[in-house]
Amino acid sequence: MSRTRSAAEEKTVNKDESCAPPPLLEVTDLSVEFRTPAGQVRAVDGLSYRVEAGRTLAIVGESGSGKSVSSLAVLGLLPDTATVTAGTARLDGVDLLALSRKEHRARCGDQVAMVFQDALAALNPVHTVGYQLTEALRARRGMSRADARKRAVELLDLVKVPNAKARVKEYPHEFSGGMRQRVMIASALSLDPAVLIADEPTTALDVTVQAQVLRLLAEIQAERQMGLVLITHDLGVVAGVADDVTVMYAGRAVEQAPVVPAYTAPAHPYTRALLRSIPSASGTGRLSVIPGRPPSLAARPSGCPFHPRCDAARDVCRTEVPPAAVPAKGRMSACHFASDIMAGQEPAPDGADEHSTGRTTAAGNAAATAFDRGDDRGDSGGDHG
Amino acid sequence: MAEPVLEVRDLVKHYPVRNGLLRRSVSAVKAVDGVSLTLDRGRTLGLVGESGSGKSTLARVLVGVETPTSGQVLVDGEDVSRLSRAGRKQLRRDVQMVFQDPYTSLNPRMSVNEIVGEPFAIHGIDPAGGRRAAVSELLELVGLDPDHANRYPHQFSGGQRQRVGIARALALRPKILVCDEPVSALDVSVQGQVINLLEDLQAELGLSYLFVAHDLGVVRHIAHDVAVMYLGRIVEQGAEAEVYDAAQHPYTQALLSAVPVPDPSVRLVTSSRPVEPTPVAGPVETRVPTSSTGSVGAIGSVGPTGSVGAIVLEGDPPSPVDPPSGCPFHTRCWLAPTLPEARTDAAPAQPPAGRPDLGLRLVPTMCETDVPALVPRSADTSPGAASDVSHVVACHFARELVDPRVEV
Structure with missing residues (x-):
């Protein structure tokens, strides 16, 4: 993969420009590494995604899966210990990651802006909300104080903060959680960005307020035809608002698909397991769980990073990193058995002849799985029989 | 079957708002404003509501961290507020709490052995076979490796830390476990493991749970009965299927x-x-x-x-x-x-x-x-x-x- 990256990347760019509408933001093969006492740790590994106008891309993953780091990289907000080691982030045809820090900064806010998770921490407690909203307008747009103030009131109106005129003079602590998050959204919108990246914008909010904020984001997005990247861990939120979904695990995108097929026919065992682990109304018995825990990025498992927790792992998963398979049009799954999983079948057992039955035709069903479990154990015991 | 282990009658908890030079109480935050509940033995009562609805305050009153302004809490038919000092200590053994954030509710300077064994020390109990063995047993019960007893909290993942918190709560063999948002700080894939553990422990030890959470899906899964709180009051209460489906x-x-x-x-x-x-x-x-x-x-x-x-x-x-x-x-x-x-x-x-x-x-x-x-x-x-x-x-x-x- 990474050896032929630059060539492949150019090809995809060209192809995309010829047929599909050009994406607002296209991230290609992004890798981010952190310097730690234990050595270089790769937090994001070859992530690619595209955001189109008026569409919502959800990036889902557990903590440590690299979903936040990847967006910080796009915005140039990575801490000093982190470096982008590969990849591009094309916004309007310009690779943000190749720009100097100053140029990069000039484009952020203007073209791509971010809403952070914890609004109380992201807003400055010693300045009024109005000051914080006008700061960018005055510095970047050269507005006068009065004009900027007027615009700040408009922005608060836009995000439906009641009584905006009076509330611009208030401090962040005087706002409730939901209202604070609206202020965050208003400040992200102040320079009319084409792409908005929202990092867990509703995680700290109650469900009733979460519904308000998500609805607001969707309204604004539809009105301005913005591209929205929604980073979340809540599969319910994704199903409710996203058009496309990228599932991340251990720094990699493991599945990318439009939201409906991703839920009805997930093509990666991780997506499938995540969906099964949500408590549902019908499931009164034991909750289906993913055994183990997310791997430490410093000690990434060999082969497919998900294989130690995967219920469909085969021998090949332990040794070979799965390539990005395309099980259906517009979908990607980094699994050796993507088409089997998508078809709702278990991959053929290891014992079977791999080339004739292993990856394409799936003899796997309930009986075969049960058989395979036993087979699997026998295999690992006496491997070189 | 329906044998109440915990009864709450007209519980009120107001926090005074003090103002002015003399710090006079000018008004009150009515955190819990007349709540009545019954928790049956071996059952789980889910308590849901938005933040600020008073569900955490209620939980804290029940474990005795806060004293109620008025109202009664009956554990096994005994009025908690009338208890003597010794009686209250016994109560604390019967009602234990699992906290929300496994990162802040464990002392980073104590090993797991010390954390889980501390309840024995506080209550002056010498478990049969020694404290060390009791801790090992508890760790095994919650699915942790007893060999890890000398590790410190930072060496564990979030889910494992929550298991340590559960082991600590179980040390004194309580009748009631008050779980205040026990899984909301955990990743989705780990949440299920902790919920399954809580359900297994309930079946094994006959525990009763008061399960406070804002995640309605989780509550629906684990709870037999559900109470919905709004502004310090219960607005709806009933069997899980009744409340969710009707x-x-x-x-x-x-x-x-x-x-x-x-x-x-x-x-x-x-x-x-x-x-x-x-x-x-x-x-x-x-x-x-x-x-x-x-x-x-x-x-x-x-x-x-x-x-x-x-x-x-x-x-x-x-x-x-x-x-x-x-x-x-x-x-x-x-x-x-x-x-x-x-x-x-x-x-x-x-x-x-x-x-x-x-x-x-x-x-x-x-x-x-x-x-x-x-x-x-x-x-x-x-x-x-x-x-x-x-x-x-x-x-x-x-x-x-x-x-x-x-x-x-």
Whole structure:
């Protein structure tokens, strides 16, 4: 993969420009590494995604899966210990990651802006909300104080903060959680960005307020035809608002698909397991769980990073990193058995002849799985029989 | 079967708001304002509500961290407030707590062995076989490797830390475990493991749980009975299936409707694709579900019509310092302004003083003046449900929005 990256990347760019509408933001093969006492740790590994106008891309993953780091990289907000080691982030045809820090900064806010998770921490407690909203307008747009103030009131109106005129003079602590998050959204919108990246914008909010904020984001997005990247861990939120979904695990995108097929026919065992682990109304018995825990990025498992927790792992998963398979049009799954999983079948057992039955035709069903479990154990015991 | 292990009667917890030079108490935060609950042995009572609804305060009063302003807490029929010092110490052994954040509720300078063994030290108990062996046993019980007893909290993942917290709570063999948001800080894939552990422990040890959470899906899974709190009061209470499938309080219905469902055919927002036709009804921006759209309350089993997100409440919960008169929910209620009573009532409600942004809302006078009692109110259409007195709701106009056909 990474050896032929630059060539492949150019090809995809060209192809995309010829047929599909050009994406607002296209991230290609992004890798981010952190310097730690234990050595270089790769937090994001070859992530690619595209955001189109008026569409919502959800990036889902557990903590440590690299979903936040990847967006910080796009915005140039990575801490000093982190470096982008590969990849591009094309916004309007310009690779943000190749720009100097100053140029990069000039484009952020203007073209791509971010809403952070914890609004109380992201807003400055010693300045009024109005000051914080006008700061960018005055510095970047050269507005006068009065004009900027007027615009700040408009922005608060836009995000439906009641009584905006009076509330611009208030401090962040005087706002409730939901209202604070609206202020965050208003400040992200102040320079009319084409792409908005929202990092867990509703995680700290109650469900009733979460519904308000998500609805607001969707309204604004539809009105301005913005591209929205929604980073979340809540599969319910994704199903409710996203058009496309990228599932991340251990720094990699493991599945990318439009939201409906991703839920009805997930093509990666991780997506499938995540969906099964949500408590549902019908499931009164034991909750289906993913055994183990997310791997430490410093000690990434060999082969497919998900294989130690995967219920469909085969021998090949332990040794070979799965390539990005395309099980259906517009979908990607980094699994050796993507088409089997998508078809709702278990991959053929290891014992079977791999080339004739292993990856394409799936003899796997309930009986075969049960058989395979036993087979699997026998295999690992006496491997070189 | 229904043997209550914990009973709460008219519990009130007010925190004084002090002001001025003499720090006189000028008003009170009415965190818990008259709550009555019963928890049966071996059962799980789920307590749901938004932040600020008083559910955590209630939990803290029950474990004895806070003293109630008034009301009674009965553990095994014994009034906790009348207990002697020694009796209270015994109570603390019977009622233990699992905290929300496994990162801050474990002392980083203590090893797991010390953390889990500390309850023995505090209560001066020498378990049979020694403390060390007891700790190993507890760690095994919660699915941790006893060999890790000398490790420190930072060496564990979030899920493992929560297991340490559970082991500590179980050390004194309590009867009741109060779990305050025990899984909300954990990743989805780990949440399920902890929930399964709690269920296994309940079956094994006959524990009773008071499970406080804001995640309605998790509560639905683990709880036998559910109580919904709003502004320090319980607005609806009943068996899990009753509350979720046949919610009668408009607040419960709104909560359930706001929960995002992991089903992409049910959109929370309607902008980008025409999944649901949206006839906006009424003066407020809420679509009132009719009985034909059906399962407002049935999360996870919502039909393709997509009624989830149909009710979006406006605004935030009011402050518990100055709760609204009458029904505490009337300022945000989506149902009240649509009732015929609201239009025939003469006096238009004035916007509350100091909050002109709330706008004019016409609600039935009754909602503004009378506090609704928490009583069973079955839909008059289904006579069979009338016998069910365990499902109580505090609303003057409680009505079932679920299609009666689904019930039968």
